[in-house]
Amino acid sequence: MRVDLNGLVEGVVPLVILFGSRIVGAIVLWFVGRWLIRLSSRLLTGGLERQGLDLTVIGYVRSSVTVLLTKAGSLRLPRCA
Numbered sequence: 852m853r854v855d856l857n858g859l860v861e862g863v864v865p866l867v868i869l870f871g872s873r874i875v876g877a878i879v880l881w882f883v884g885r886w887l888i889r890l891s892s893r894l895l896t897g898g899l900e901r902q903g904l905d906l907t908v909i910g911y912v913r914s915s916v917t918v919l920l921t922k923a924g925s926l927r928l929p930r931c932a
Contacts, residue, residue: 888920 892913899909 884924888917888924891920892917 895916896909896913899912900906
């Protein structure tokens with residue numbers, strides 16, 4: 852029994868490209884999301900510090916917002932066609 856390697860490669864390569872591009876896209880989106888969360892946390896902290904809020908309260912608010920944004924980013928959204 853002979854295995855047709857050319858046929859196997861022709862069938863596997865498009866799948867690897869498809870799933871590889873999805874994985875790379877997901878990694879890029881994760882890094883962008885983390886960057887946006889850090890940016891919003893810094894902006895929030897700066898605004899609260901200018902208001903003269905206690906540093907302990909600022910830390911709690913910053914942590915809460917970071918956790919909420921991280922969890923919101925991990926929600927599964929419906930897929931578009």
